[in-house]
Amino acid sequence: MVTGWIELLLQGVLLGGLYALFGVGLSLVFGVMRLVNIAHGDLIVLMAYVGLLLTDKLGLGPFTALLVLIPLSCAFGFALQAALFERILNAGPLAPLLVAFGLAVVIQNSLLVGFGADSQKLTAGGIEVASLSLGSGIDVGVLPLLTFAIAVITIGALQLLVYRSSFGRLLRAVSDDRQAADLLGVNTRTIYRIAMAISMGVTAIAAIMMAMRANFAPSSGPTQLIFAFEAVVIGGLGNLWGTLAGGIILGVAQIAGAQIDAAWQVLFGHLAFLGLLAVRPNGLLQRMAPE
Amino acid sequence: MMSASDRLSHVLRTSIIAVAIAALALVVMWPMVGSLNSLRYLAELFVLIGLAQMWNLLSGYAGMATVGQHLFVGVGAYSFYGLAVLAGWPAPLALLCTPVLGAMSALPAFAMIVRLRTAYFAIGTWVLAESVKIIAAKLPGFGHGLGASLPVPVATAFGSSSATRLTAIFYLTFITATGLTLGMAVLMRSRIGLALRALRDQESAAHVFGINSRRLRPMIFAGVGAALALLGALTTLQRLRISPDTSFSLLDYTVNIIFIVIIGGIGSTAGPVIGAVIFIVLRESLANLGPIYLIILGLVAIAMMLFEPKGVVGLIDRLARLSLTIPFRRPILSSLSNRKRT
Numbered sequence: 001m002v003t004g005w006i007e008l009l010l011q012g013v014l015l016g017g018l019y020a021l022f023g024v025g026l027s028l029v030f031g032v033m034r035l036v037n038i039a040h041g042d043l044i045v046l047m048a049y050v051g052l053l054l055t056d057k058l059g060l061g062p063f064t065a066l067l068v069l070i071p072l073s074c075a076f077g078f079a080l081q082a083a084l085f086e087r088i089l090n091a092g093p094l095a096p097l098l099v100a101f102g103l104a105v106v107i108q109n110s111l112l113v114g115f116g117a118d119s120q121k122l123t124a125g126g127i128e129v130a131s132l133s134l135g136s137g138i139d140v141g142v143l144p145l146l147t148f149a150i151a152v153i154t155i156g157a158l159q160l161l162v163y164r165s166s167f168g169r170l171l172r173a174v175s176d177d178r179q180a181a182d183l184l185g186v187n188t189r190t191i192y193r194i195a196m197a198i199s200m201g202v203t204a205i206a207a208i209m210m211a212m213r214a215n216f217a218p219s220s221g222p223t224q225l226i227f228a229f230e231a232v233v234i235g236g237l238g239n240l241w242g243t244l245a246g247g248i249i250l251g252v253a254q255i256a257g258a259q260i261d262a263a264w265q266v267l268f269g270h271l272a273f274l275g276l277l278a279v280r281p282n283g284l285l286q287r288m289a290p291e
Numbered sequence: 292m293m294s295a296s297d298r299l300s301h302v303l304r305t306s307i308i309a310v311a312i313a314a315l316a317l318v319v320m321w322p323m324v325g326s327l328n329s330l331r332y333l334a335e336l337f338v339l340i341g342l343a344q345m346w347n348l349l350s351g352y353a354g355m356a357t358v359g360q361h362l363f364v365g366v367g368a369y370s371f372y373g374l375a376v377l378a379g380w381p382a383p384l385a386l387l388c389t390p391v392l393g394a395m396s397a398l399p400a401f402a403m404i405v406r407l408r409t410a411y412f413a414i415g416t417w418v419l420a421e422s423v424k425i426i427a428a429k430l431p432g433f434g435h436g437l438g439a440s441l442p443v444p445v446a447t448a449f450g451s452s453s454a455t456r457l458t459a460i461f462y463l464t465f466i467t468a469t470g471l472t473l474g475m476a477v478l479m480r481s482r483i484g485l486a487l488r489a490l491r492d493q494e495s496a497a498h499v500f501g502i503n504s505r506r507l508r509p510m511i512f513a514g515v516g517a518a519l520a521l522l523g524a525l526t527t528l529q530r531l532r533i534s535p536d537t538s539f540s541l542l543d544y545t546v547n548i549i550f551i552v553i554i555g556g557i558g559s560t561a562g563p564v565i566g567a568v569i570f571i572v573l574r575e576s577l578a579n580l581g582p583i584y585l586i587i588l589g590l591v592a593i594a595m596m597l598f599e600p601k602g603v604v605g606l607i608d609r610l611a612r613l614s615l616t617i618p619f620r621r622p623i624l625s626s627l628s629n630r631k632r633t
Contacts, residue, residue: 036409036410036411036413036414038358038410038413038414084593084597087597088596088597091596091600093409093410094350094356094409094557095596095600096410097356097409097410097413098549098553098592098596099593099596099597101358101546101549101592102550102553102589102590102592102593102596103589103593104589105546105550105585105586105588105589105592106585106586106589106590106593108585109582109583109585109586109589110582110586112582113581113582113583113586222417222541225414226414226417226418226421229411229414229418230418233407233411237411263425263428263429264425266421266425267422267425267426270418270419270421270422270425271422273418274403274418274419274422277403277404277406277407277415278403281406
């Protein structure tokens with residue numbers, strides 16, 4: 001009985017790793033350029049489909065495909081920023097939201113035209129069903145464990161990049177005050193493009209991990225966006241480790257809900273989010289102060 | 292003495308009002324001459340206009356963009372079903388009570404997400420809508436995930452033949468849409484409208500001038516919740532059934548509505564009307580394209596935001612000024628709605 005509960009708790013925590021991966025891309029773009037990319041979920045699904053093409057048509061394994069997908073996705077993010085978002089960022093808070101919204105609908109329906117409405121899954125040669133025994137009868141899935149480890153590594157790397165590197169100093173300067181950074185000779189436009197590229201690189205990782213774990217379809221994007229958003233807000237805006245904590249809370253709440261009724265899984269996540277919002281409106285952890 | 296340009300803009304304005312009145316008269320007489328199918332389409336158009344006015348009020352004027360408008364539409368549909376079918380109230384009474392329930396559900400919803408700003412507020416409304424949709428599928432008596440049809444006595448409460456029923460729905464939706472549109476025009480000329488625009492444009496400055504956003508925003512939000520619930524009940528009368536997926540449809544009541552307002556013209560009273568007409572015409576002519584239709588709509592909306600953020604209303608203003616080559620002091624269409632702005 002107790003081992004059963006511990007197993008469920010672990011499942012929830014590990015699922016949180018995936019949601020944290022969804023969230024950090026969203027969080028990074030918001031932190032740097034105050035853009036809430038409402039198309040984030042659809043971009044995750046888009047990259048999952050590109051990953052599917054790479055494995056199906058080129059016969060690559062999922063992790064080799066990921067190595068190809070990351071640079072592709074980064075380039076796409078860079079281009080997206082240059083062609084679309086940077087034209088609209090100065091037009092007030094509503095315009096970027098609506099442009100991203102239009103993009104989301106375009107991506108969703110393009111995928112529907114290209115791939116049909118059927119749900120797909122990335123086969124990973126057995127690791128998706130493999131499990132590991134932790135002793136005392138507690139088993140965890142290899143894939144969730146791997147996803148969680150990748151999430152921790154990704155967030156750690158981003159944390160180092162943002163708070164320890166000279167590029168990170170530029171990022172934080174642009175985030176604090178774009179005009180001042182401009183005046184000091186920082187090419188803020190390029191910084192924005194690179195930030196979007198990095199966000200899309202993380203999105204590629206999230207996409208492959210999601211695609212191996214569960215079925216996805218052209219219409220899955222909005223759900224992924226909501227999970228990403230919940231992880232970010234629960235953890236506290238602008239705090240990368242907070243997003244991991246937010247993802248874990250969301251994952252545990254969902255697994256708890258799923259025990260009562262499959263349909264409650266998503267609802268419990270929403271309720272945890274709304275409940276925490278009422279108690280701690282600024283999220284669990286504060287925005288990290290620049291060091 | 293009127294200047295030439297003044298006289299011209301006066302003539303234009305008068306003619307626009309005259310055309311609007313003629314169109315209204317035609318619409319009022321329409322059920323006597325039009326086909327049943329045309330009644331159906333027009334009723335649908337009126338509902339879209341109402342939905343678009345409400346999204347425009349929140350996003351374009353009050354600075355509270357939402358992506359969860361389908362929440363209140365669904366609440367309206369389900370409360371109509373609950374009152375008219377489960378509680379057995381007379382259908383007209385149930386219809387009249389749905390706005391009350393809409394407003395009552397809007398206030399706690401607002402309290403839950405009020406601390407989120409702009410885009411996060413928008414996604415917060417979405418999470419609420421999705422949560423309530425899941426709960427609606429679990430409610431006893433409402434047919435769970437599949438939904439339920441209106442029983443015959445309720446379905447025929449507004450007319451036993453399809454001709455009288457459609458005519459009644461036509462007038463109900465027409466009165467609602469006209470009421471909401473005129474209400475918007477009046478509201479925007481009032482002190483409340485001025486206060487809302489001030490809050491949207493520069494919140495801290497508005498506070499300095501004594502505008503109380505803590506009272507104003509929940510009031511507007513509750514009003515919108517009430518109107519959306521009524522529109523949801525009217526949609527239920529048209530479709531004769533409720534279900535979690537159709538009554539709380541993200542696509543029908545939020546996505547399409549946002550496109551309507553962006554294309555028509557955000558932040559103007561005429562925009563939602565023009566946008567809704569364009570939407571229906573586009574949909575009927577491109578219906579066989581399926582998902583490609585939504586791709587086109589999305590691309591048009593993105594292009595609008597990039598090149599003409601004021602939508603077709605802005606475009607008309609620009610063309611009118613170009614073709615007449617006489618400088619107007621104010622844009623024509625927006626002057627109809629914002630004449631007291633200065």
